[in-house]
Amino acid sequence: MSYTGPDLEPPQPRRSPLRRPLTVALAVLVPGALLGWGVYAATGGGGGTGAAPAAPASTAAASPAADRDDAKESGAGRPLAGKVVLVDPGHNPENYRHTTEINRQVDIGTHRKECDTTGTATDDGYAEAAFTLDVARRLRTLLQEQGATVRLTQDGDRPYGPCVDERARIGNEAKADAAISIHADGAGAGQRGFHVILPGPVHAGAADTRPIVASSRALGERVADRFAGVTGSAPADYLGDGTGLVTRTDLGGLNLSTVPKVFLECGNMRDSKDAALLTSGAWRQKAAQGISEGIVSFLRG
Template sequence: MSYDESHLSARRRPLSRLTLTLAAAAVVPGAFAGWLIWQATGGSDDGGPAGLPAQGASASASADPSQRPGSSGPEPRPSGPESPSKPASGDDAAPGDARPAPGDGPLAGRTVVIDPGHNPGNFKHTAEINKLVDIGTNRKECDTTGTSGNSGYTEAEFTADVSQRLRTLLRKEGATVKLTHENDRAWGPCVDERAEIGNKAGADAVISIHADGSAAGNRGFHVILPALVKSGGADTSKIVAPSRDLGERIAGNFVRTTGSAPSNYLGGGTGLDVRDDLGGLNLSTVPKVFIECGNMRDTKDIALLTSADWRQKAAQGMADGISSFLNR
């Protein structure tokens, strides 16, 4: 399972292309230019047929990555660093970070929280991450192990790498950037704590980075938006609209920088999916989205996810979308 929680009972609310196109034209005409061109030309010629996502592929994965299901063919190992060195905490500069002087840059004074999906230690702490926490609407697991490619490259490795690349890019724009974790803890944090980190930071934008674990042939990225939820401790009424704006800008720029097509199995070709079952969104009081960058179980998508060059493009697309949202 690639999300921070199980989606076995998720309600899908696919958006029409017409609705999204009109919204894009009104809100972010520049960001969606690449997307509209892709749709006008009939889409990617290497996208697989639409299908249903595999359910529970990683939520019930063994603590040992080598015991996960194999594949029918070889899979590339990641290029570039697979396990990024642990950077400094908070907004202290990490090795290689280049930032403008305080107060400089178009994002000066803005705070962005990046949530790297899952923790590589979750596999060794299944009892802890299976503990139920309150997500407002009900109680769900603290977290999941995340998914992996068929050759063992884990979602947690991928998200840590992309998150650090994204932080560097946003810092260069002058933003204050915080990560929910930096592989500096044995497991977690739980999904409710991840949401609270963004809330306490008073973040102007939060992005939770993931990769999917669906069936082979299911390809492409999708951005998950919060649904309108008012239940228990959850009230997303104030963040639904700005989160949609943030998600649309990230999706459009992700297409432009990576060349990847929107998901062929979720979102009706829009690259957007609305959900009401994710605690990380339900409990957020600041604009927040999830992004599933690709399917780790598809041979073509995993070839992208394991490429350092592509991961840099992915981070750039996210940074451009966030910058566009914060400078709107």
């Protein structure tokens, strides 16, 4: 935008010899245009009030295609523009109030198991479900800043669950480019560290992980590397042979997934030193940052 200072006057336009004929022509045309607009509005062409037509209301549940379109528009120019990430906060803070519902058996392909569990807690009573939801929300913010569309399986908005089979289905229906389930372990005191759980090859019933085993491992390796780098935590010293990577075939959230997915056990809530980290808001922010960097690294290739 140009600016005219206080001691300067803008240049005056030269008068055109055609100015008078143009003025007369406009004097003739404008009343006719105004009359035409009045007829248009009176017959409903202007929406009845002369206001611009209202935009259509959004649907309650966006489709996967809509998720991707939103991601492309809102994240243009950012590394995860057009990507969809499924974040699954393990358990639910209200599960303990609904023991009948969460004990219901569901099919995970290889066998049947409980819909969900209450999860573990620190010795001081800080629940795993509260931890996972907090980290998930922090992670969502970080991923959205990178341009991703983020879907949570629950956001403290459900009375319990969802069940493990539904958690997988939410990621599948979203056609997520990456999915991660956030947890904290309940191992014995003195056992420390994080580990990432990878899906093993399963082909039974509704479960077929064969197409996602390799991509899930790649995701898990990136997450483990960046989680360790950002948080300073070491891989678990009680399983995984010091790699921080464990393969399992008994988890419904992995068995039923058709998109690259891993579980992350961020630490051991039953160990006092790990618990001190897990209960720290500053450390949880580091955890979210490490997970985010791992996902970004995986999705950028």
